[in-house]
Amino acid sequence: MRKANSKITASFNENITGVRVVKALRREEKNLKEFNALTGDMYRAAFRAAWLSALFLPVVQLISAFALGIVAWYGGYQAGLGGLSIGGIQAFISYITFMLWPIQEIARVYAEMQHAIASAERIFSLTDSLPDITDRPGAFDPGSIAGDIIFEHVTFFYEKNKPVLEDFCMHIKQGETIALVGPTGGGKTTIVNLLCRFYEPKEGTIRIAGYDYSELSLHAIQSRIGMVIQTPHLFSGTVLDNFRYGRLDATDEEIKEAARLSGAHEFIKSLENGYLEEVGEGGNNLSVGQKQLISLARAVLTQPEIFIMDEATSSVDTLTEALIQRGMQVLLENRTSFIIAHRLSTIKKADRIILIDNGKITEMGTHAQLLRERGHYYRLYTRQFRQQLEREYDPFVAQSTAGS
Ligand SMILES: Nc1ncnc2c1ncn2[C@@H]1O[C@H](COP(=O)(O)OP(=O)(O)OP(=O)(O)O)[C@@H](O)[C@H]1O
Ligand SMILES: [Mg+2]
Known part of the structure; x- marks a missing residue:
């Protein structure tokens, strides 16, 4: 029963x-x-x-x-x-x-x-069910995890016999801004999930700042990583409550600053009750883009050592996105960060762009290098760019023909 x-x-x-x-x-x-x-x-x-x-x-x-x-x-x-x-x-x-x-x-x-x-x-x-991932005996907190991030021959699967990553190697230097791009289901979210230690590698090791990260305590890692996940989730309460979710002692000024950096301040001001507006269960009184802005600002507020944005601005209009990019530049400086995006205009400025396909790195380099290589990234970018251009020129062409 x-x-x-x-x-x-x-x-x-x-x-x-x-x-x-x-x-x-x-x-x-x-x-x-x-x-x-x-x-x-x-x-x-x-x-x-x-x-x-x-x-x-x-x-x-x-x-x-x-x-x-x-x-x-x-x-x-x-x-x-x-x-x-x-x-x-x-x-x-x-x-x-x-x-x-x-x-x-x-x-x-x-x-x-x-x-x-x-x-x-x-x-x-x-x-009685035990979490799969717990602190090992003797786990410690090194005080800071700023440093290089190295994936050493990492193999990972969610279900046996269906490997998502196989013998995956990657070396990220401290302070780099890394963009992960690639087809849907390629393994981008899996990589950052492993980095946050929501899952652990089945084989191989992940090193953060020289430590094998399974020797560190979960708190040491997760409290220093700011992650904006692909599906934004807010908790019922006010906008302000949601900001404070990650840092209870944040002052109103700090919250406003974080909101400004992440482009959320403008729309919050236009809400009837501003920062005291109720967001509803799961944040359902807001649009998806607005939810994304708040969860971005929430992560900014925690001042993490490593910053991860998984499709963090995918539902935000392009103008606001450009504003966010400008605001985020200060934040991303000297901070290791991972940006996952399908809209390639967001990641042009990354120090390195890594193309992930089927759990493997297929291309790697700066925007200019990858364009020069004329590989998969080039094709992806030119297709998106052409579409954008076509959209921009269409009304212009229509107008000029009507005039003549
Ligand atoms: N919780 C899970 N359980 C089982 N399989 C999963 C799980 N999460 C992801 N996968 C599988 O792992 C593979 C990689 O998924 P992942 O979420 O890393 O892709 P992604 O590159 O982030 O794609 P997208 O661009 O759509 O976000 C997919 O084939 C997916 O089916
Ligand atoms: Mg994903």
């Missing part, structure tokens, strides 16, 4: 959070049918549980009644023979009742306990 119940909870949670997709793809009826099947399972399980517990107590009571009956019958027989007085039988029957009462009580408690045990089993199976 508990298992069926948790499936129902998971299902309606998924359907409510994904309600727009359900509506857009007109899945209402099909989902309702699936949900009905789940509630049917729950109904049957609950019915069986109720039936069993309804049966249990009467059975115990029936046995007690039989016991009393036997005492009365055998006692009566003995009284007839003169071996026992009526008073004796009476006393015996009341002793039996005294004894039966706790037994019935135990039966009732036992039935309730079964419910509790089933619930407890499910709770403990969750709380």
